[in-house]
Amino acid sequence: MxxxxxxxxxxAPQPTFDAGLNTTEAMTLDNYxxxxxxxxxxxxxxxxxxxxxxxxxxxxxxxxxxxRMFEEAADYCEFETDYEVVGGFFSPVGDxxxxxxLASAHHRIKMTRIAVQDxxxxxxxxxxxxxxxxxxxxxxxxxxxxxxxxxxxxGIETTTGEKKRIHVALLAGADLIQxxxxxxxxxxxxxxxxxxxxGAFILERSGTDIDDALLSLQQWRDNIRVIPQLIQxxxxxxxxxxFRKRGKSIRYYIPDKVVDYIYEHDLYAEEDKKQLExxxxxxxxxxxxxxxxxxxxxx
Numbered sequence: 001m002x003x004x005x006x007x008x009x010x011x012a013p014q015p016t017f018d019a020g021l022n023t024t025e026a027m028t029l030d031n032y033x034x035x036x037x038x039x040x041x042x043x044x045x046x047x048x049x050x051x052x053x054x055x056x057x058x059x060x061x062x063x064x065x066x067x068r069m070f071e072e073a074a075d076y077c078e079f080e081t082d083y084e085v086v087g088g089f090f091s092p093v094g095d096x097x098x099x100x101x102l103a104s105a106h107h108r109i110k111m112t113r114i115a116v117q118d119x120x121x122x123x124x125x126x127x128x129x130x131x132x133x134x135x136x137x138x139x140x141x142x143x144x145x146x147x148x149x150x151x152x153x154x155g156i157e158t159t160t161g162e163k164k165r166i167h168v169a170l171l172a173g174a175d176l177i178q179x180x181x182x183x184x185x186x187x188x189x190x191x192x193x194x195x196x197x198x199g200a201f202i203l204e205r206s207g208t209d210i211d212d213a214l215l216s217l218q219q220w221r222d223n224i225r226v227i228p229q230l231i232q233x234x235x236x237x238x239x240x241x242x243f244r245k246r247g248k249s250i251r252y253y254i255p256d257k258v259v260d261y262i263y264e265h266d267l268y269a270e271e272d273k274k275q276l277e278x279x280x281x282x283x284x285x286x287x288x289x290x291x292x293x294x295x296x297x298x299x
Contacts (some may be wrong), residue, residue, distance in 0.1 A: 015095070017109050017127045029131050034148040038124040039156075040086040046158040048084040051077060053171040053201065054145050056091045056129070056138050058237060060103045061262060062115045063254045065173075066090070067233045070123050073171055073201045076227045086156055086166065088123040089145070090116070096135040101241045103267050105130035111262075115255045139190040142168055142198050169198050173206040174213070177224070181213040195220035204229045244268035 016028050027033075028189050043050050049266060059066060070088045077083040090112045095105045109127055122187055128142050145168045149155070155163040178188050180195075181185075194200065195217065204210060210226060217224065230260045243250050245268065251259050262268065 010278050012218060014133055015105060015131050017106060017131065026066060027127060027131070029128075032128060032131060034128075034152065035089075035124050035126055036087075036148075036153065036197050038087060038120075038122050040122070041157065043084060043086065043156050043158045043164060045084055046160060046162075046164070048097040048173050050086045050156045050164055050166045051083040052145060052168050054091055054142060054168060055089070055171040056141055057093065057172070058097070058102055059090060059092045059102055059108050059112050059155045060099075061108070061240055061254055061258055061267070062090070062112045063235045063237060063240060067115060067119060067123070067235045067255070068233065069171055069173065071122070072083060072203055072227050072229065076225070081225070083167070085122075088171070090123070090125045091129045091141050091145075092125070092127075092129040094132050095137060096133060101238065101268065107261075107265060109265060111258050114257045114261055117257070119255060129279065137187070137190055138170065139193050142170060142194060146198075167198075170194060170200040171203075172200060172205055172225075173203050174210045176200075177202050177210055177217070178213045181216040183216075191217075191220070199223035199225070201225050201227060203227045205234065241268045 016026050016027060020029065039052070040050075053070060055066065055069060057066075073083045074088075078087050092105060092108045092112055093102075093103075102108075109125065109130060112125045116125060126145075128144055129136050149166045149168065157164045158164055177200075180191060196219075199220075200223065201208065204226060214221060214224065240250050240253055244251075244262070245266075247269075250262070
């Protein structure tokens with residue numbers, strides 16, 4: 001998850017990605033512009049609080065459940081809260097996040113953009129986080145959205161022409177809350193700002209005991225909104241990668257065009273082979289020098 005205490009890869013070159021959904025212009029941190037083309041421009045109900053949902057994660061690859069999280073949250077906000085959702089964003093983690101099965105940020109940016117290109121009019125993809133060569137904790141990503149939406153853009157217009165500040169909130173699956181409830185995995189000050197200031201919308205997931213996880217997060221309970229998953233869906237990126245390694249079909253678990261992209265670029269199918277080759281290199285090569293450290297990829 002994009003908030004764990006993970007080492008960065010400072011030796012990596014500055015990342016470069018296509019600028020947006022419909023352009024091949026190169027974007028770096030130096031010429032970065034916030035992708036606001038899918039944001040609603042005017043708040044429909046001036047009595048409601050405008051809300052932007054931000055989902056941080058690997059998205060390796062993005063699945064239909066990742067997309068459903070946004071739709072479930074939008075429905076929940078409309079019927080259960082005083083928020084009006086004016087936009088949603090995927091923020092894929094950068095390459096400095098060391099995790100097994102993590103395709104390059106270049107591919108993950110492409111796949112998330114493909115996933116929302118034709119399927120949504122209000123979900124976008126922000127490359128700011130993976131444009132950094134260093135690892136960024138989730139709290140800095142949320143601060144970035146808050147700055148771009150409210151300081152740079154000045155919030156959102158109401159029907160009366162006034163400007164209203166946009167609230168930013170984290171959108172995630174129940175497994176994220178489990179990591180947050182694990183002692184020492186997240187910095188306490190980060191949790192206080194993420195859950196205390198921004199808040200989180202958490203989609204229930206089969207096999208995850210969210211009530212148990214919430215027990216240790218009681219001080220922020222009012223800002224953690226749990227969205228029931230009325231139709232159970234336990235598709236995960238991990239399972240998709242496993243299917244690929246075993247040569248099984250992944251179609252209809254993830255968006256069709258993302259499937260096509262994975263097949264076109266032969267992603268995930270060779271993961272076991274690459275891991276085996278790396279293990280053989282370590283066994284036959286020089287051992288890790290004394291005083292240095294190896295980064296162990298999480299599963």
